[in-house]
Amino acid sequence: MSNNKKLYLASPHMGGMEAQFIKEAFDTNWIAPLGPNVDAFEREVAETVGVKATAALSSGTAAIHMALKVLGIGRGDIVFCSSLTFAASCNPIIYEGAEPVFIDSEPETWNMSPNALERAMEDYSREGRLPKAVIVVNLYGQSADMDPIADICKRYKVPIIEDAAESLGADYKGIKSGTIGDFGIYSFNGNKIITTSGGGMLVSNNEEAIKKVKFWATQSRDAARHYQHSELGYNYRLSNILAGIGRGQLRVLVQRIAEKKNIYETYKKEFNKIKDIEMMPISNNGQPNYWLSVITLNKDSNVKPIDIILELEKYNIESRPVWKPMHLQPMFIGYSFYTHHGLENSVSEDIFNRGVCLPSDTKMTEEDIYRVINIINKLFILKGFEGEKIHVDEKVS
Secondary structure: OOOOOOEOOOOOOOOOOHHHHHHHHHHOOOOOEOOHHHHHHHHHHHHHHOOOEEEEEOOHHHHHHHHHHHOOOOOOOEEEEEOOOOHHHOHHHHHOOOEEEEEOEOOOOOOEOHHHHHHHHHHHHHOOOOOOEEEEEOHHHOOOOHHHHHHHHHHOOOOEEEEOOOOOOOEEOOEEOOOOOOEEEEEOOOOOOOOOOOOEEEEEOOHHHHHHHHHHHEOOEOOOOOOOEOOOOOEOEOEHHHHHHHHHHHOOHHHHHHHHHHHHHHHHHHHOOOOOEEEOOOOOOOOOOOOOEEEEEOOOOOOOHHHHHHHHHHOOEOOEEOOOOHHHOHHHOOOOEEOOOOOOOOHHHHHHHHEEEEOOOOOOOHHHHHHHHHHHHHHHHHOOOOOOOOOOOOOOO
């Protein structure tokens, strides 16, 4: 039976309440940026993750930018950042004229390696150039191992920006992802576990800092009758309509995490028969939100990541390579990079070379998930995989 239904990597999934909050915005004519939905969304996110203050912004990138600015990062400063991430994690470092130093991943979480971070701190401390901040990315919905990272940063008196763009709803040892660092950021881009179409949020227990960010993000308009600006401002605040979408989405966050987990566990169970496939490891330190289900292939496998991506494309199914590490990007060639083991080979580069992000859309049915599994199973058989018999349902394609 042929099935050409489009399957996405991760797409918006409305919960039903979004339209009500948007209608309220229209009924009260709160169409412009800011308004009751923005205030309520900030309050509801703060209550959900357990922080004192939040600032709803136009993107997660804007939130990182404002975190760097409020920490006083400027031209010539050093900022450490996870290498295995999307460019938005480190681009704001360049916005402020600072210099990024990239830190490798550890195999246990795929997130920032405490070993690499320690060596980088030691080296830059000897040079008298300690970083002004460390941006720790919680990749694919799972928290980094924050205790050793926080211990290192505390010892060197360096603040942490926790890039939890992909990990809203996850936790680390019972503490919500995004709330362990001095500042945390969330993204509500269309592919995230909940969305506002486009948007983000900066969170912190530093209420004065968040207040200052809100001032900067609304064009730094002074409290004067006329338009007066004493500082550089930014057009970074979230609209009242988009915040209404976010309020509705927040109400289904727990449900979305459960759906994402089911997708991951189904892939894990079915691919257990193929020794060449490993699922992204899940740390014992907390619960991820399973934003994307990611596999890595054995280095000696006859099936390569691009084979899976192209094969799924034939059936109108979206998948992606793992993020290309920042230290390999043309934009960032020449900046320092610290590997996990202190050797030339890097964990993040290995994951990039062997990884595939599989469809993790919460609107997929069980049949859709097994359609993906079936296509990958057939590909391994075609490539001459030898081992435990792989089941292929010829009716599913």
